[in-house]
């Protein structure tokens with residue numbers, strides 16, 4: 001079978017490798033759709049995991065197959081597996097925890113000391129023909145459900161976890177800084193949590209339109225309006241209860257997220273920052289503001305998103321901007337995004353089929 005494997009910085013190869021074999025407790029999944037994530041771009045550019053390193057949970061050295069946001073159809077199940085059957089459409093929860101470290105025992109498996117992802121640390125990945133995954137990480141979707149939508153559950157779970165961490169209710173107001181794939185997923189997750197008002201800051205005309213279509217109440221273009229003043233004016237001077245930096249530019253995006261908060265509000269870092277950010281610390285003291293990060297998701301988050309896309313509380317298909325074949329995952333997918341594709345793309349999906 002074919003797999004897009006990472007050999008080093010800017011060195012990913014679509015290779016012929018043996019098809020993985022079923023082990024006890026696993027199912028074999030023929031990949032249908034796999035999304036390209038911002039973290040795939042970072043992995044591709046820098047290949048930060050040494051080829052001879054084996055994650056303690058995965059137990060495999062590189063090269064590893066890329067792709068951790070994927071769905072597919074089950075083609076085989078191990079004898080001891082129940083609850084997943086051949087022919088089922090599944091979304092794969094790709095992250096794993098050891099279940100034994102202090103964070104796991106404290107109920108924070110997403111922060112496991114040994115956390116690992118299919119598509120990053122081993123056990124194959126979505127940019128391939130076939131993956132074998134533990135059955136309890138294969139979430140079954142109803143017959144006839146869209147395999148494209150199923151591939152969006154993973155990035156939505158990232159946003160869902162951040163919204164849960166921020167603590168929202170139906171009277172909450174929220175600011176999302178940046179309407180990229182995660183920012184737009186945050187809009188969907190906030191709406192699914194019943195949040196009353198969602199502000200979004202964005203520069204790109206197409207993403208502004210998409211944010212409105214997915215449920216944002218008001219778009220603020222920082223070139224045209226001062227973000228904090230606009231948020232305060234629209235909230236009776238109070239500010240928002242929660243804010244999310246989903247762009248990771250630096251002080252230019254994080255400081256407004258903090259300054260737009262009401263007293264005791266929470267700002268959440270959901271983007272990957274590259275470099276230090278100098279911050280005014282006083283508002284954390286005098287207004288009891290909170291700044292936290294949000295990392296990945298738990299099995300509960302993943303299942304809640306699965307349920308939300310199945311019952312229609314989240315309708316994420318508008319996030320899909322392009323579809324490419326696995327044979328072009330590199331040039332029309334990853335390389336395209338790293339060049340200038342991010343200006344126009346939101347989520348590119350890859351399929352092993354020729355399209």
Ligand SMILES: [Zn+2]
Nearest residue numbers: 098101104112
């Ligand atoms: Zn752990």
